[in-house]
Amino acid sequence: xxxxxEPNAPLFKAVVSDLKLASEVPSDSKVYIFYIPGIVNYPxxxxxxxxWGKTTGKNAFIGLLSADAPDYExxxxxxxxxxxxxxxxxxxxxxxxxxxxxxxxxxxARIDNSKVLGxxxxxxxxxxxxYNLFIQNKVKEAISTxxxxxxxxxxxxxxxxxxxxxxxxxxxFLKNHDVSIDVFQGKIxxxxxxxxxxxxxxxxxxSGDKEQKKE
Numbered sequence: 001x002x003x004x005x006e007p008n009a010p011l012f013k014a015v016v017s018d019l020k021l022a023s024e025v026p027s028d029s030k031v032y033i034f035y036i037p038g039i040v041n042y043p044x045x046x047x048x049x050x051x052w053g054k055t056t057g058k059n060a061f062i063g064l065l066s067a068d069a070p071d072y073e074x075x076x077x078x079x080x081x082x083x084x085x086x087x088x089x090x091x092x093x094x095x096x097x098x099x100x101x102x103x104x105x106x107x108x109a110r111i112d113n114s115k116v117l118g119x120x121x122x123x124x125x126x127x128x129x130x131y132n133l134f135i136q137n138k139v140k141e142a143i144s145t146x147x148x149x150x151x152x153x154x155x156x157x158x159x160x161x162x163x164x165x166x167x168x169x170x171x172x173f174l175k176n177h178d179v180s181i182d183v184f185q186g187k188i189x190x191x192x193x194x195x196x197x198x199x200x201x202x203x204x205x206x207s208g209d210k211e212q213k214k215e
Contacts, residue, residue, distance in 0.1 A: 026058045026061060028058050029058055029059065029060065029061040029092065030059045030060070030091055030092050030094070030095050030134070030135060031056075031059060031060045031089065031090075031091045031092075031095065031096075031131050031134045031135060032060075032061050032063065032089070032090050032092075032188065033049060033053070033060060033061065033062050033063070033087065033088070033089050033127065033131075034063045034064075034065055034079075034087070034088045034089075035062070035063070035064045035065065035085070035086075035087050036065045036076060036079075036081060036084045036085060036086045036087070036088065037064070037065070037066075037084065037085045038083070038084030038086070039084075040085065040114065041085070042085060042117055042118055044120055045085070045118075045120070045123065046064060048120045048123065048124060049062050049087075049127070050062055052127060052128075056131070059135065060131060079108060080110065080182055081110065081112065082112070084112065085112070085117055086110055086111060086112035086117075087110070087111040087112075087117065087123070087127070088108055088109070088110050088111075089108060089109040089110075089111075089127065089130050089131070089134070090106060090107065090108035090109075090134075090188060091134040091135075091139070091188070092188060093187045093188065093189070094140075095134045095135060095137060095139070095140060096108070096134055096139055096140060096187075097140065097143070097187040097188070098140055098143040098144040098147055099187065100147070104185065104186055104187040105143050105147060105184075105185060106143075106183060106184055106185075106186060106188060107134075107139040107140070107142070107143050107155060107181065107182070107183050108181075108182060108184065109130045109133075109179055109180065109181050110179070110180040110181075111123070111126055111127075111177070111178070111179055111180075112180075113177070113178035116177055116178060122177065125177075126177050126179060128165070129164050129165060129170070129173055130179065132165070133159070133162065133170065138159060138162045139155075139159070139181075142155055142159045142162075143155065143158070143183060145158050146158045154181070154182075155181045155182065155183060156171055156174060156175075156181050157171075159171060159174075159181065
């Protein structure tokens with residue numbers, strides 16, 4: 001699968017079940033934020049995302065999935081995006097993936113509520129709170145607990161004891177801002193490559209079974 005990033009549009013490769021990035025994505029970035037545009041556009045959203053990303057240094061990577069990307073449909077299916085535009089947030093394995101015996105499960109957040117996406121203050125607040133969840137390893141810890149219990153509940157349930165920046169339950173924040181939290185089998189791997197070519201593309205692996213528990 002191929003994905004185009006803008007501006008400056010470096011190309012990176014994604015392979016199922018691991019999502020492999022082969023581009024100029026910094027190998028030391030911890031959280032990945034992807035903006036998937038739709039028929040309805042929010043001209044200020046990309047600028048807002050880029051401006052926020054700069055405040056994190058290399059910790060956060062911001063990418064735009066162009067609507068004409070060859071595997072656009074595959075990507076939006078992979079992240080279970082039912083409508084666009086949307087923002088998807090995930091991270092490097094150290095911050096987003098629980099892995100035991102080569103069985104990796106990665107968490108991601110999805111924002112596709114038009115009111116949230118259209119409100120620059122609210123979307124930044126959402127991204128900041130979700131970014132904190134990943135950077136503080138709360139998502140990874142929740143996945144580990146969920147896996148031990150066989151995912152008897154959805155991932156939001158396992159984040160239940162986490163507090164947001166205001167000291168309130170993060171579950172309430174996620175609910176009030178219509179943020180979805182889910183998982184996929186595999187992990188995100190950065191494979192640095194200045195100029196991706198056919199020789200740098202990995203052979204597609206068999207797709208891992210997705211966790212059955214949904215929100």
